[in-house]
Amino acid sequence: MFKRIWKARSGYLFILPKFILFTVFVLVPIVWSLFVSFQEYRIFGTEWVGLRNFIDAFQDDLFWQAVSNTLRYAVVVTPASVIIALVLASLIHPLRAGAQTFFRASFYLPTVASSVVIAMVWRWIFQTRFGLANYFLGLLGVEPINWLHSSAWALKSVILMAVLTPPGTGIILYLAAMGSIPDSLYEAARIDGANRFMQWWKITVPLVRPTTLYLLIVSTIGSFQVFDRVMMMTQGGPGYATTTIVHRIYNVAFRDFQFGYAGAMSMLLFAAVIILALIQSKLVSSDVEYKG
Amino acid sequence: MKRLRASNVGIAIIYLVLIVWAIISLIPLYWVFTTSIQQPDEVAIMPPKLIPSVISRYLPLRLAGEKEAATALVDGALESYRLLFRKTQMNRWFLNSLLISISATAGILLLDSMAAFSFAKKEFPGRDFLFWVMVGTMTIPGQVLLVPMFMVVRELNVVNTPWAVLLPQLSMVFGVFLLKQFMLTIPSELIEAARIDGASEFGIYWRVMVPLAKPGLATLGILTFTSSWNSFLWPLIAIQKSEWFTLPVGLKMLQDQNLVNYGLLMAGAAVAAVPMIIVFLSFQQYFVKGLTLGGVKG
Numbered sequence: 001m002f003k004r005i006w007k008a009r010s011g012y013l014f015i016l017p018k019f020i021l022f023t024v025f026v027l028v029p030i031v032w033s034l035f036v037s038f039q040e041y042r043i044f045g046t047e048w049v050g051l052r053n054f055i056d057a058f059q060d061d062l063f064w065q066a067v068s069n070t071l072r073y074a075v076v077v078t079p080a081s082v083i084i085a086l087v088l089a090s091l092i093h094p095l096r097a098g099a100q101t102f103f104r105a106s107f108y109l110p111t112v113a114s115s116v117v118i119a120m121v122w123r124w125i126f127q128t129r130f131g132l133a134n135y136f137l138g139l140l141g142v143e144p145i146n147w148l149h150s151s152a153w154a155l156k157s158v159i160l161m162a163v164l165t166p167p168g169t170g171i172i173l174y175l176a177a178m179g180s181i182p183d184s185l186y187e188a189a190r191i192d193g194a195n196r197f198m199q200w201w202k203i204t205v206p207l208v209r210p211t212t213l214y215l216l217i218v219s220t221i222g223s224f225q226v227f228d229r230v231m232m233m234t235q236g237g238p239g240y241a242t243t244t245i246v247h248r249i250y251n252v253a254f255r256d257f258q259f260g261y262a263g264a265m266s267m268l269l270f271a272a273v274i275i276l277a278l279i280q281s282k283l284v285s286s287d288v289e290y291k292g
Numbered sequence: 293m294k295r296l297r298a299s300n301v302g303i304a305i306i307y308l309v310l311i312v313w314a315i316i317s318l319i320p321l322y323w324v325f326t327t328s329i330q331q332p333d334e335v336a337i338m339p340p341k342l343i344p345s346v347i348s349r350y351l352p353l354r355l356a357g358e359k360e361a362a363t364a365l366v367d368g369a370l371e372s373y374r375l376l377f378r379k380t381q382m383n384r385w386f387l388n389s390l391l392i393s394i395s396a397t398a399g400i401l402l403l404d405s406m407a408a409f410s411f412a413k414k415e416f417p418g419r420d421f422l423f424w425v426m427v428g429t430m431t432i433p434g435q436v437l438l439v440p441m442f443m444v445v446r447e448l449n450v451v452n453t454p455w456a457v458l459l460p461q462l463s464m465v466f467g468v469f470l471l472k473q474f475m476l477t478i479p480s481e482l483i484e485a486a487r488i489d490g491a492s493e494f495g496i497y498w499r500v501m502v503p504l505a506k507p508g509l510a511t512l513g514i515l516t517f518t519s520s521w522n523s524f525l526w527p528l529i530a531i532q533k534s535e536w537f538t539l540p541v542g543l544k545m546l547q548d549q550n551l552v553n554y555g556l557l558m559a560g561a562a563v564a565a566v567p568m569i570i571v572f573l574s575f576q577q578y579f580v581k582g583l584t585l586g587g588v589k590g
Contacts, residue, residue: 014407114524124323172583246435259443
């Protein structure tokens with residue numbers, strides 16, 4: 001055994017630098033996270049508190065407010081982004097190569113410009129007196145809306161911004177998936193007299209299902225972790241109207257320095273994300289097989 | 293795409309929908325740039341100037357021979373940028389971001405290609421186990437580990453230094469996975485041939501694998517640079533000293549201090565966005581490849 005390991009030593013040496021970093025900054029935090037949530041951190045030493053951080057979370061109105069805001073955001077943004085990606089990709093796919101490149105770039109550019117930049121400009125667009133949004137609404141005769149500073153509208157504004165920012169990654173993945181569907185399937189359907197919508201509904205949509213599942217899971221995880229845009233557009237306000245789970249974790253951990261409590265909320269978030277991902281894969285997955 | 297060659301009306305409708313949506317998609321970026329070059333007294337006005345004066349009025353003024361008015365217009369358009377670079381720490385933040393993103397990209401390419409070479413082309417006990425441990429952690433979202441990550445960084449005494457931002461980025465495993473998949477497609481015969489010619493293991497890595505893996509390395513490099521440049525939450529936590537802020541964190545502070553100077557804020561946003569837009573437009577194919585390779589992970 002040792003001889004085999006010694007003989008293969010160069011294999012380990014090539015991995016070593018990465019593995020050291022991985023251990024320190026990934027494995028150690030993962031193991032540590034298992035302890036953090038059962039402890040309370042004080043200036044002098046730590047104390048085991050059992051499940052108290054979790055109980056605190058369940059009894060904390062602000063935590064539930066953050067959960068409810070996050071859910072309301074995720075329930076709209078996740079399906080919207082997957083459906084918009086599917087529809088836009090389906091429209092782009094039949095176009096000529098040049099037009100495909102143009103639209104793919106237009107829809108991906110906002111993804112590539114940082115989320116902070118996009119959130120900053122939306123804060124400006126949603127400005128009540130001079131913002132672009134109220135100007136365009138004014139042209140339609142709609143009264144100005146107090147987008148970001150009223151609790152009735154703030155969360156809706158963040159959701160609206162998320163829906164209007166195109167799902168660049170999803171579009172690119174769908175286009176790749178659609179490109180790999182064999183033409184023969186569509187020809188067969190055409191011979192059977194299926195119109196274009198039926199071809200899309202009966203062939204394209206089922207065959208890109210693995211991509212749909214992947215995007216559903218990834219964007220669920222993404223919307224459960226929404227932070228950047230909330231931080232830049234509303235800071236969680238007004239009051240706690242747009243506080244999300246990660247925003248709450250950030251404030252509890254790095255403003256109030258309650259590491260144990262923040263750790264417990266992180267664990268709950270992780271559990272929720274894993275459970276949702278499992279449910280989605282049960283619901284959506286079915287074996288897709290086709291021969292090219 | 294013969295199968296979907298629709299009637300002309302159908303194609304027209306498709307183009308219409310796509311163009312409208314593309315406009316909605318690009319308006320925010322357009323508004324970043326135009327706001328940043330509005331005349332200072334024309335930023336917050338109603339109705340808003342959809343086309344900044346410097347663009348709509350410069351040429352007419354020049355043609356009318358009013359050179360001074362035209363120059364004043366350019367001067368006004370650059371006012372926000374002048375303020376940004378003279379009165380804020382923008383230069384510093386830009387350099388910090390550049391330094392960290394370049395280091396992260398170079399480091400990731402070196403470390404991940406070495407590890408990927410070993411995982412893809414070498415035999416040793418525990419290889420598959422180590423690989424799956426690394427890849428398995430990719431399912432854990434980073435936001436869940438903020439608190440323990442901060443504790444690690446604090447123990448190492450690197451809070452408020454660029455290391456606190458750089459080291460966690462270098463420990464990401466996505467690149468190992470991506471490059472391993474890529475290197476598996478490189479024929480092993482090439483390695484055997486080099487070995488017979490007397491190449492050392494490092495020589496095989498450096499002279500055979502790295503050149504052949506260049507497309508994969510380019511893809512990973514561009515994705516790493518973008519995500520490093522744009523990362524926000526972790527740098528916000530790890531660095532509280534403004535001299536070591538990265539650009540996105542600097543923008544946050546800029547916004548906190550200049551809540552309503554939208555010209556200045558949009559100039560800052562433009563400075564952060566331009567490098568990414570250039571990188572994307574020059575290397576679009578690599579983004580597509582990186583996303584599709586990363587999207588079909590096992």
